[in-house]
Amino acid sequence: MSEGTEYENERREDSNTIFVGSRPFMNYVTGVVMQFTTQGATEVCVKARGKFISRAVDIAEVTCKRFLEGQIEVKNIRINSEEFTNNENRLVRVSTIEVFLGKKSQ
Amino acid sequence: MSEGTEYENERREDSNTIFVGSRPFMNYVTGVVMQFTTQGATEVCVKARGKFISRAVDIAEVTCKRFLEGQIEVKNIRINSEEFTNNENRLVRVSTIEVFLGKKSQ
Numbered sequence: 209m210s211e212g213t214e215y216e217n218e219r220r221e222d223s224n225t226i227f228v229g230s231r232p233f234m235n236y237v238t239g240v241v242m243q244f245t246t247q248g249a250t251e252v253c254v255k256a257r258g259k260f261i262s263r264a265v266d267i268a269e270v271t272c273k274r275f276l277e278g279q280i281e282v283k284n285i286r287i288n289s290e291e292f293t294n295n296e297n298r299l300v301r302v303s304t305i306e307v308f309l310g311k312k313s314q
Numbered sequence: 315m316s317e318g319t320e321y322e323n324e325r326r327e328d329s330n331t332i333f334v335g336s337r338p339f340m341n342y343v344t345g346v347v348m349q350f351t352t353q354g355a356t357e358v359c360v361k362a363r364g365k366f367i368s369r370a371v372d373i374a375e376v377t378c379k380r381f382l383e384g385q386i387e388v389k390n391i392r393i394n395s396e397e398f399t400n401n402e403n404r405l406v407r408v409s410t411i412e413v414f415l416g417k418k419s420q
Contacts, residue, residue, distance in 0.1 A: 262367040265409045269395040273407075285391040287413070289375040301379075303371045307393065 224249045228256035228264045236267045240309065241275050251283065254307040257290070261305045268307040283310040330355045334362035334370045342373045346415065347381050357389065360413040363396070367411045374413040389416040 224243045228236055236254070243249040256264035272280055286306045294300045330349045334342055342360070349355040362370035378386055392412045400406045 259368050261371050262365050262409070265367050265393050265411060269393060269407070269409045273395060282393060285393060287371050287375060287388060287391060289379060301376070303368070303375045305371060 224251070225253040225255055226267075228254060228260045228267060230260075233263070233267070236263075237270055237275060240267065240271045244276060244280060244309075244311070251308060251310045254309065255304065257304045258302045261303060264305055264307055268309060272309065279312055280309050281312045282307060284308040330357070331359040331361055332373075334360060334366045334373060336366075339369070339373070342369075343376055343381060346373065346377045350382060350386060350415075350417070357414060357416045360415065361410065363410045364408045367409060370411050370413055374415060378415065385418055386415050387418045388413060390414040 224247065226236055226239050226243070240252050240254060243252045254264045254268050268282060272282060285308070287303060288306075289301050289303045291299060291301050330353065332342055332345050332349070346358050346360065349358045360370045360374050374388060378388060391414070393409060394412075395407050395409045397405060397407050
C-alpha cells in the first residue's frame with residue numbers, strides 16, 4: 209500500500225497530468241498542447257474517471273492527430289478501477305484511464 | 315479501402331471481438347466471460363466508439379477484477395480515431411478503443 213502511494217507521488221512529480229472533467233473540451237486540448245510547447249514537457253498524462261473516459265480519449269486523439277500531428281504520440285495507456293462508498297453507503301466501483309502522451313522519437 | 319476491409323476480416327477471424335453499444339451492461343460482461351469459459355478463447359477484444367468507450371473500460375474492469383479475477387488481465391489497449399462524413403455533409407471524427415484481454419500467465 210505504501211509502495212503504491214510512493215509510486216503515485218513519484219509519478220505526479222515526474223509527469224504533467226491533466227485531469228479531465230466537465231470543462232469545455234478545448235480547455236483540455238490547449239492544456240496538453242501548452243505542456244508540450246511552452247512548458248517543454250516530454251510526457252503528459254491525460255487522466256479521467258467514469259463517463260469522462262471517452263473525453264480523455266478524444267482529447268488524446270485530437271492532440272496527437274491534429275494539433276501536434278507528427279510531434280507527439282500515445283506512449284502507454286493504463287486502465288484501472290477505484291472502489292469507494294457513496295453517500296447512500298453503497299460500495300461503488302468507478303473505472304479510470306491514464307493516457308500517456310510523449311514526444312515522438314525522430 | 316479494400317485493404318482496410320481485409321484487415322477487418324482478418325482481425326475478426328483471429329480474435330474474439332465484443333463490440334460495445336447500448337445493450338444492457340451485463341450482456342457484454344457475460345459475452346466476454348463466455349468467450350473465455352465456454353468458447354475456450356485465449357484473447358478477447360472489447361471494442362467501442364465515441365461515448366461507449368467509457369463502457370468498454372467498465373466492462374473490461376468488471377470482467378478482470380470481479381468475474382474472472384486472477385484468471386484474465388488487460389494485455390494491451392489501443393486508441394484510434396475514424397473520420398467520416400455525417401448526414402449533414404460534415405467531416406466528423408470519432409475516437410475508438412480496443413481493450414485486449416487475455417489469460418493470465420501462471
